[in-house]
Amino acid sequence: METDWPKVLEVFGSGIIGVFLVMILLQLLTQLSTRVIDIIENRNKGEDAEPGA
Amino acid sequence: MFNILKELIYSSGVVSLTGGNLVMWLVAFVLLYLAIKKQYEPLLLLPIAFGILVVNLPLTFLMEPEHGLIWFFYHYGIEQDIIPPLIFLGLGAMIDFGPLIANPKTLLLGAGAQAGLYVTFFAAILFGFDLQEAGSIAIIGGADGPTTIYLTSKLAPHLLGATAVSAYAYMALVPIIQPPMMKLLTTDRERKIVMTKLRPVSKLQKICFPIVTGMTIMLVVPPAAPLISMLMLGNLFKESGVVERLTNAASNELMNIVTIFLGLSIGATMTATTFLNPKVLFIFFLGLFAFVISTAAGLLMAKFMNLFLKDKDKINPLIGAAGVSAVPMAARCVHKVGSEANRRNYLLMYAMGPNVAGVIGTVVAAAILLKNLG
Numbered sequence: 534m535e536t537d538w539p540k541v542l543e544v545f546g547s548g549i550i551g552v553f554l555v556m557i558l559l560q561l562l563t564q565l566s567t568r569v570i571d572i573i574e575n576r577n578k579g580e581d582a583e584p585g586a
Numbered sequence: 587m588f589n590i591l592k593e594l595i596y597s598s599g600v601v602s603l604t605g606g607n608l609v610m611w612l613v614a615f616v617l618l619y620l621a622i623k624k625q626y627e628p629l630l631l632l633p634i635a636f637g638i639l640v641v642n643l644p645l646t647f648l649m650e651p652e653h654g655l656i657w658f659f660y661h662y663g664i665e666q667d668i669i670p671p672l673i674f675l676g677l678g679a680m681i682d683f684g685p686l687i688a689n690p691k692t693l694l695l696g697a698g699a700q701a702g703l704y705v706t707f708f709a710a711i712l713f714g715f716d717l718q719e720a721g722s723i724a725i726i727g728g729a730d731g732p733t734t735i736y737l738t739s740k741l742a743p744h745l746l747g748a749t750a751v752s753a754y755a756y757m758a759l760v761p762i763i764q765p766p767m768m769k770l771l772t773t774d775r776e777r778k779i780v781m782t783k784l785r786p787v788s789k790l791q792k793i794c795f796p797i798v799t800g801m802t803i804m805l806v807v808p809p810a811a812p813l814i815s816m817l818m819l820g821n822l823f824k825e826s827g828v829v830e831r832l833t834n835a836a837s838n839e840l841m842n843i844v845t846i847f848l849g850l851s852i853g854a855t856m857t858a859t860t861f862l863n864p865k866v867l868f869i870f871f872l873g874l875f876a877f878v879i880s881t882a883a884g885l886l887m888a889k890f891m892n893l894f895l896k897d898k899d900k901i902n903p904l905i906g907a908a909g910v911s912a913v914p915m916a917a918r919c920v921h922k923v924g925s926e927a928n929r930r931n932y933l934l935m936y937a938m939g940p941n942v943a944g945v946i947g948t949v950v951a952a953a954i955l956l957k958n959l960g
Contacts, residue, residue, distance in 0.1 A: 544707065545707060556693045
């Protein structure tokens with residue numbers, strides 16, 4: 534059976550690039566969401582501390 | 587009397603035994619030995635071995651379509667994609683994404699380790715496998731059993747037994763396969779790197795992670811949905827802290843039940859006619875190749891990232907080897923090799939980041955293969 538080399542190269546290239554793009558996107562979203570949550574939680578802590586201060 | 591005896595013998599499976607059946611019994615006994623005596627992945631290898639044994643007993647028809655008992659387990663559990671996602675539900679309920687959230691750049695190590703998978707895809711084509719078969723073999727490099735089974739059942743179901751056994755066998759052999767690669771590709775100085783303490787991760791961050799990550803992956807690569815949705819649901823059960831019963835059910839009872847059916851069904855696909863084939867030897871060889879290259883790719887990715895990091899933020903490149911899934915064996919292996927180089931180096935938590943990133947990376951890689959080849 535003849536190997537479809539253009540398809541092989543397409544799967545190879547799109548696979549490697551695709552996995553990296555998705556993981557970079559996840560990294561950025563994780564960093565962004567944790568930073569936003571940090572800010573919210575720090576602000577809430579500040580508000581909780583204020584009445585007793 | 588003689589006629590009755592003759593009839594009994596001829597209606598038994600004994601006269602239908604073939605040399606192939608006997609060889610498969612031997613394979614089953616070797617796997618039983620590895621599972622019971624050596625305790626290599628016994629939860630999977632034991633039911634797989636028993637499945638091989640019973641399906642190679644003539645005239646039992648356990649895998650007879652529409653009739654055989656194990657065929658129903660196989661058909662509804664694997665062909666209909668029920669069991670691998672349920673395993674992921676249990677896995678999600680056990681996984682702690684905390685180290686990954688604390689150090690998100692380790693997601694790149696999970697991606698780096700998948701490069702080996704695509705190199706193997708290329709190699710499998712050169713060995714004469716077709717595109718779908720090559721995709722199923724390549725995924726072994728991800729060292730993730732359920733993903734391997736999920737993808738192979740879609741792309742090349744006739745290779746299911748060989749790829750599944752290969753994936754689980756190499757996962758069990760992590761402590762033997764990975765350390766030489768780690769030592770070969772890192773210097774003593776690199777292995778001694780002590781990483782900065784991980785930042786604390788709040789409960790809200792742990793709750794948001796499965797939701798944000800799950801939605802993102804399913805939007806970008808929809809074929810990943812069956813596995814990733816269940817993984818993230820299981821994790822949300824755990825991190826929410828409000829459904830302890832569901833978390834326990836998913837990670838214990840459900841996980842154990844589906845593991846029985848998974849192992850038995852996979853073993854039962856390994857009849858003499860499908861397994862005793864020169865291709866199977868190549869699959870085992872390419873599976874090992876995939877695993878070694880994925881380990882190397884993870885290590886090299888970590889070294890590459892260090893080129894861009896400040897001295898205080900440098901990562902110990904050993905944790906790159908945990909970018910293959912094999913949770914938590916690969917992380918434990920990293921910790922062991924790291925502590926041999928520096929007894930005060932405690933790498934386990936740092937390695938869990940790329941280890942769970944490897945699970946996500948393998949599912950994404952499988953989904954992309956499925957999209958391109960399915």
